[in-house]
Amino acid sequence: MTSNLQSARKTETIFRTENLNIYYGSFLAVRDVSIEIPKNQITAFIGPSGCGKSTVLRCFNRLNDLIKSFHIDGKIFYHSADLYAEDIDPVEVRRQIGMVFQKPNPFPKTIYDNIAFGPRLLGFKGDMDELVERSLKQAALWDDVKDKLKALGTDLSGGQQQRLCIARAVAVQPDVILMDEPCSALDPISTLKVEDLLQELKENYTIVIVTHNMQQASRSADRTAFFNVVANEKGQRTGYIEEYDRTEVIFQAPTKKTTQDYVSGRFG
Amino acid sequence: MSSPEFVSSPAPNMKRSSSSPRTLFSTIMTGVAFACAALALIPLVAVLSYVLVNGISRLSPTVFVDLPSAPGLPGGGFGNALIGTIATVAIAAAISIPFGVMASIFLSEFYRDTNLAEAINFLTNVLSGVPSIVVGAFAYAVVVLSTGKFSAVAGGIALAVLMLPTIVRTATEALEAVPRDYRQAAIGLGATRIQTTLQIVLPAAIPSIITGVMLAVARAAGETAPVLFTASFNRFWNSGASLDPINLNPVTYLTQGIWEPTATMSRLVFDFATAPYKNQQELAWVGSLVLVALVLVTSVASRWIVRKR
Numbered sequence: 045m046t047s048n049l050q051s052a053r054k055t056e057t058i059f060r061t062e063n064l065n066i067y068y069g070s071f072l073a074v075r076d077v078s079i080e081i082p083k084n085q086i087t088a089f090i091g092p093s094g095c096g097k098s099t100v101l102r103c104f105n106r107l108n109d110l111i112k113s114f115h116i117d118g119k120i121f122y123h124s125a126d127l128y129a130e131d132i133d134p135v136e137v138r139r140q141i142g143m144v145f146q147k148p149n150p151f152p153k154t155i156y157d158n159i160a161f162g163p164r165l166l167g168f169k170g171d172m173d174e175l176v177e178r179s180l181k182q183a184a185l186w187d188d189v190k191d192k193l194k195a196l197g198t199d200l201s202g203g204q205q206q207r208l209c210i211a212r213a214v215a216v217q218p219d220v221i222l223m224d225e226p227c228s229a230l231d232p233i234s235t236l237k238v239e240d241l242l243q244e245l246k247e248n249y250t251i252v253i254v255t256h257n258m259q260q261a262s263r264s265a266d267r268t269a270f271f272n273v274v275a276n277e278k279g280q281r282t283g284y285i286e287e288y289d290r291t292e293v294i295f296q297a298p299t300k301k302t303t304q305d306y307v308s309g310r311f312g
Numbered sequence: 313m314s315s316p317e318f319v320s321s322p323a324p325n326m327k328r329s330s331s332s333p334r335t336l337f338s339t340i341m342t343g344v345a346f347a348c349a350a351l352a353l354i355p356l357v358a359v360l361s362y363v364l365v366n367g368i369s370r371l372s373p374t375v376f377v378d379l380p381s382a383p384g385l386p387g388g389g390f391g392n393a394l395i396g397t398i399a400t401v402a403i404a405a406a407i408s409i410p411f412g413v414m415a416s417i418f419l420s421e422f423y424r425d426t427n428l429a430e431a432i433n434f435l436t437n438v439l440s441g442v443p444s445i446v447v448g449a450f451a452y453a454v455v456v457l458s459t460g461k462f463s464a465v466a467g468g469i470a471l472a473v474l475m476l477p478t479i480v481r482t483a484t485e486a487l488e489a490v491p492r493d494y495r496q497a498a499i500g501l502g503a504t505r506i507q508t509t510l511q512i513v514l515p516a517a518i519p520s521i522i523t524g525v526m527l528a529v530a531r532a533a534g535e536t537a538p539v540l541f542t543a544s545f546n547r548f549w550n551s552g553a554s555l556d557p558i559n560l561n562p563v564t565y566l567t568q569g570i571w572e573p574t575a576t577m578s579r580l581v582f583d584f585a586t587a588p589y590k591n592q593q594e595l596a597w598v599g600s601l602v603l604v605a606l607v608l609v610t611s612v613a614s615r616w617i618v619r620k621r
Contacts, residue, residue: 107500139502149493152516161511162501209497216501 056083058220058250059104064118066099068111074099074283077118079269086246088261088291089254091271091306096283097254098146098224100271103127104252105141105222106134139166142213146225148205150197150212155180155189158197158208162216175215183211184241203234210241214249221245223253227260239264258307261291268294270303360604367601370594376602377555380547380580386591390599391555392546393575396464397606399553399565400543400576401533403468404475409525411472412479419480420487421509433484440477447473448538456542464550464574467543474538475528482524486517519618526614530607536578543574545583550574577603 059081066074074096081087089097099108106127108114120127127137150158159176168175176193180186185207189200197208206226213221227235235257242251242264255261261268269288275281287294287303298304329335374389381388415432423429451470456462490513498508550572552564577599584596 105500107496110496110499135502135504138500143496143500145493145496145500147493149491149497151494151497151512161498161503165501165503165507212497212501 055085057081058083058123059252060121061100062119062121064100064103064116064120066096066103066108066116067114069113071280072282077285079285079288081250081252082267083250084246084248085266086242086251086253086264088265088268089252089271090256090258090261090268091283091286092273093256094281094283095271095273097271099283101222101224101252101254104220105138105143107138107143109134139216140218141220141222142216142218144206144209144213144221144223144226147229148202148209150200150205150208152196152198154194155197155200155208156193158212159215162212166216179211179215180208182214182245183207184237184244185211201234203230203237206230206234206238207241210238210245214245218249220250220252223251225254225256228256235260258295258309262295262307265291267291270294270298270300270306272302272306363597363600363604366594366597367599370598371601375595375598379549380575380584380595381591383587383589383592388591388595390575390577390580390595390602392549392553393577393580393599394602395553395555396543396546396550396574397533397577397603399464399570400467400471400539400574401529403465403570404471404532405525405529407469407472408475408479408528412476412525413483413521415480416483416487417509417514420484421505421513424488436477436480439473440481443537444474444535445537445540448540448542451538451542459571461571462542462544462573464543464570464572467539467574467576468570470538470542471532471535474535475532478528478531479525482527483517483521486520486524487513489520490516523614523618526610530610533610534578534603534607536582539576539579540582543576543579545579546573546575577606 057080059079061077061079064074064077065072066077077100089101091097102108103116103120104122104127116128122137122141125132151161153161156176159179160172163172163175177186177190180189185204188204189195189208197205200208206229210221210226227238230238239260242253245251246266253261253265267289268291270286271283272286273281273283287298287300289298294303295307298307330339374387375391376389376394377391378387378389379392380390419429419432448470451466451473455466455469459466494512494516495508498512499505503511549559550565550569552561552566552569554560581596581599581603584592584599587593587596
């Protein structure tokens with residue numbers, strides 16, 4: 045009950061990082077990230093290349109675990125759980141936190157099997173046809189593919205493939221969807237479709253999106269984090285968060301001059 | 313009609329000149345390359361046509377089902393050797409394919425870029441360089457001496473050792489060629505490593521793996537040295553083996569037949585080609601033809617399977 049009372053006044057956070065430092069071996073890739081990501085909102089990460097946006101994003105579903113030299117210090121909390129605690133199984137984490145990648149990466153299977161893959165892993169016992177249809181509808185792809193569910197997912201157009209990947213991600217009914225530059229390989233019309241989709245998805249999901257496209261961030265996101273990067277004397281580049289606030293603040297009244305310069309297109 | 317705003321200037325000389333040194337050199341080199349390609353084809357064409365010409369006259373349905381006749385007598389065939397080759401290669405495949413594919417999954421999916429994987433890769437390459445006669449000697453020492461007799465199983469084990477490096481190498485390459493995106497997508501959906509491997513990576517790599525396996529099978533079927541003193545030879549049917557449905561007994565064959573000395577096509581060709589009798593020499597030619605056809609069919613079939621998918 046108390047949590048309900050609190051959420052009436054406060055926004056519930058999904059992720060909270062505390063002094064997060066990310067290393068590859070001894071190289072500090074991102075330093076001192078302390079942000080909170082609210083539930084059922086779209087949070088965008090923007091910033092110049094190499095500033096660690098994707099690196100931070102991939103910490104949220106522990107995908108960086110696949111890189112051997114990767115390690116962090118500081119903390120990442122998902123709800124109230126410490127994501128990097130010893131007893132956390134990264135496989136379970138990824139079942140809660142879905143991901144859509146930069147390059148559309150459907151499996152070389154049928155459209156149907158692409159969607160059904162995740163639920164089958166989880167031992168889904170219900171009506172698979174219904175789940176596939178619902179997922180494709182949520183990803184605004186149903187009308188395009190309803191007559192060819194047995195066609196290969198890899199034969200779709202780029203924009204359709206990316207929506208298929210979004211449908212695949214929502215099919216496991218995750219809590220959060222992470223998107224790593226989901227539109228960078230898409231044409232403007234497909235990009236708009238995905239952006240419309242984001243607005244619908246945020247009713248049910250929390251979305252964190254990395255984007256190079258500032259218009260996309262300003263159109264879609266509720267909150268925006270601006271990442272920047274500094275190089276040390278050895279030429280190693282370390283990313284950090286320059287400013288994190290509601291999107292309209294970042295784009296219209298940023299407190300930092302570098303943010304102002306970046307969002308107005310003066311560098312980056 | 314060009315619009316008045318645009319004018320064109322005179323073009324530089326771009327005409328082809330057949331006498332310029334550059335063109336001449338190019339023409340000559342094209343000719344040389346063509347001649348070399350033709351030369352390289354000569355052995356292939358020569359071997360195939362020689363085998364075909366010598367083998368075809370004696371080719372008849374009976375050679376596939378009959379036993380070799382006694383030295384000096386006419387007729388006969390190599391039905392037992394045909395079954396023997398299929399059996400030894402099948403035993404070899406049953407051993408080497410699971411081991412080889414599992415090893416390549418280990419190398420490419422679980423221990424890629426580790427020192428252990430490098431070491432295993434290196435040793436696999438060493439193994440593929442071991443002369444086949446040495447592999448035969450190894451199987452002789454390990455299997456024939458310990459079981460006390462020549463057998464299709466001993467021959468199969470020798471061939472399995474020979475096939476293993478090919479299978480491991482081609483399967484590892486096939487698995488490593490599967491895009492990283494697929495793995496990330498599966499892992500991102502909460503698949504474990506083994507689920508990702510078995511449900512996404514392996515199916516994507518299967519066509520290339522089949523090609524590698526078929527190449528290994530085709531090569532093993534034609535090997536002589538490893539079966540010389542492992543499967544050895546048998547002028548008669550092994551227990552339970554026959555191409556006559558009445559006498560065929562698969563259970564007896566699998567329990568007893570494969571543990572007896574077994575004739576193989578390559579060993580039969582080796583023995584009969586050097587025999588002093590005309591009938592046996594002819595059979596050796598037909599055997600060669602059948603062996604070549606077997607290998608050819610296997611590789612064509614593998615390509616066909618791969619393309620169909």
